Amino acid sequence: MKTVSVIGDGQLARMMQPAAVELGIKLQLLAGAPDSSAAQVIPAVTVGDYHSTANCLAVAEGSDAVTFDHEHVPSDALSAMLDAGYSVQPAPSALINAQDKLVQRRRMRELGAPVPPFADISSVEDAQNFWNEVDGNVCLKACRGGYDGHGVWFPKDLTELESLVAELLEAGTPLMAEKKVALTRELSILVARNPSGEVKVWPITMSVQENGVCAEAIAPAPDLAPELAQRATDLGVQIATELGVTGVLAVELFAYTNDEGAEDIAVNELAMRPHNTGHWTQAGSITSQFEQHLRAVLDLPLGDPSASAPITVMANVLGADEDPAMPMVDRVVEVARRFPNAKIHLYGKGHRPGRKIGHVNLTGNAADAATVAATRRDAKLAAYFLVHAEWADQA
């Protein structure tokens, strides 16, 4: 069949392997360490550094497509791979919109996509002006390198904003600011596009963030007006198409209540790779985001993204403050016994507080409020037990 080189060795690369095994696709990995999450499960591993152009070129050799499990590959390495004739998916020209929040915001405004008011922050004065413009509702962001809420600040007063900005600019961090949105919830559009231009969109997903980290995803998003779901879907297609994205694109959305009192959306972040809010597709869609990503980067026709269950919930397994004494396998036993229908995913990672070490997918057989609530409760109980070795519903 075909060979895909993957730069990045985390759980996203790891979870491409089951889809690759099924489709008969060979993966070649550039991994930072021989025992990293993805390197544990893929035979063809080059150990190296994704900052190194030479290492990137080495892993690209013999591939039909090169792709990523994160957005941090430097432009130099991307260009070198393109120059050497490799099929880099997504292309750097698309990827920049997932690498730089200011570039992305400008591009979204150009496309007419809804975004909060925002500004380039190159000086303390810029910050002061923006503070006044949005009545102090300021969200300050590092343009690059943020993840899981790192690189996002909500200063409580102008003094805090001024000193933050002075300090960060001093340290060489490019900054932007945007209006703090009165979020009612967060949603996510998961789209895939292949180089031939075919685009498919999964049902719109609701996500729950805790401390800046995705804790839960629910799909299809409950209580979403069909008109808004359609608008979000169209927006996903538009962004994927106009940016020339290839592979999976996640468009993180803010949901808020507009002046007419209705639920409305604005774009937050873009990610061009399988995304945490799309893990539910492993259990709840005909085509998982990992299979779709591989199909897309190889320019194969895309799979059916329809939901295969009325409701699917994904709960992240996030390292507890302290790792309990009970071995992980015994925790799995307890969870598997209580929830025989739970799909447990473990990433082969050691303990660290807050670290994403796995997730649990659970499907419900109806989409009424009670079933959704029960499915969410059970998925979260399962994920909680896997890190705390305790049932959150028992004293």
Next chain:
Amino acid sequence: MKTVSVIGDGQLARMMQPAAVELGIKLQLLAGAPDSSAAQVIPAVTVGDYHSTANCLAVAEGSDAVTFDHEHVPSDALSAMLDAGYSVQPAPSALINAQDKLVQRRRMRELGAPVPPFADISSVEDAQNFWNEVDGNVCLKACRGGYDGHGVWFPKDLTELESLVAELLEAGTPLMAEKKVALTRELSILVARNPSGEVKVWPITMSVQENGVCAEAIAPAPDLAPELAQRATDLGVQIATELGVTGVLAVELFAYTNDEGAEDIAVNELAMRPHNTGHWTQAGSITSQFEQHLRAVLDLPLGDPSASAPITVMANVLGADEDPAMPMVDRVVEVARRFPNAKIHLYGKGHRPGRKIGHVNLTGNAADAATVAATRRDAKLAAYFLVHAEWADQA
């Protein structure tokens, strides 16, 4: 988590890898060649021969359980691993019933499981007697080593039976004979059992054999009386329990019309590993047979075997007489374009006529006759195209 050693390098071992990746289980493989189907996708591979006790012991090292993707590991090697303290699943005492058809038939009779009349054939005279007993409706079988219809004969007259038996006994092949059943169709019970004694049964599956090879599986089996489905389910639990099977057990069944004119069943073969008639579980059950097998051999609680779709069809991709010029990836493109909901599985094997090189799973969203027929048609069209590079429904 845990480590499972797998002896055997075909598609069944290969398809354990996606489930292992998800659950965080490490697989160690004993493979006949470094590029065999399973060895392509599993990092920890020992290249060796499963006939070699030393090789089996080597791959068992460090494992929490040892299991198989075929029944042909010699007793010596099995005993040596047990003696060395490894957890061999299934145990040799259970496995013998999948290795030797005569042992199995005797055991089934003991259990009161329905089997056709049968006899040990140690001489031409035994064959003559059995011929008379069953009015010439004889099916002759090699007790060991058969697969995909090899080792099964239907002599058309007594002379043919006599010369076959003489020849085979001369060659040292242990033989049995059984009554040729007037099959109406074939069914399969898929069960899993863990060492703690937990047993779970998937919905009863219908399978279609062509030239002695499984061509298609449909689950849940259409038009199966609930009473008969229950009886088959109970039979699966009984066999798994009384034989002490661990891991997946497939009980191949003959369906026939009994004296009351109703559909009835008799046991044909046992297989103690994931089975071709269970591939549909990858797309159509909460827990696939590959995940369940790993859970079972590690004595983890078993997953929910419920169907997740009203109907699922699996069609085997069997090497054509001649391999068409169109590259496999182009065939995949055509099939993926026509059937975006087809789950294509390729085993990384080269062409050989009749060889199992992949399968296609397809779910239908209703279980009425028209949907079942359409799903079967589409799955078979997809599988046919993957080997012939032609649509069977186009001139």
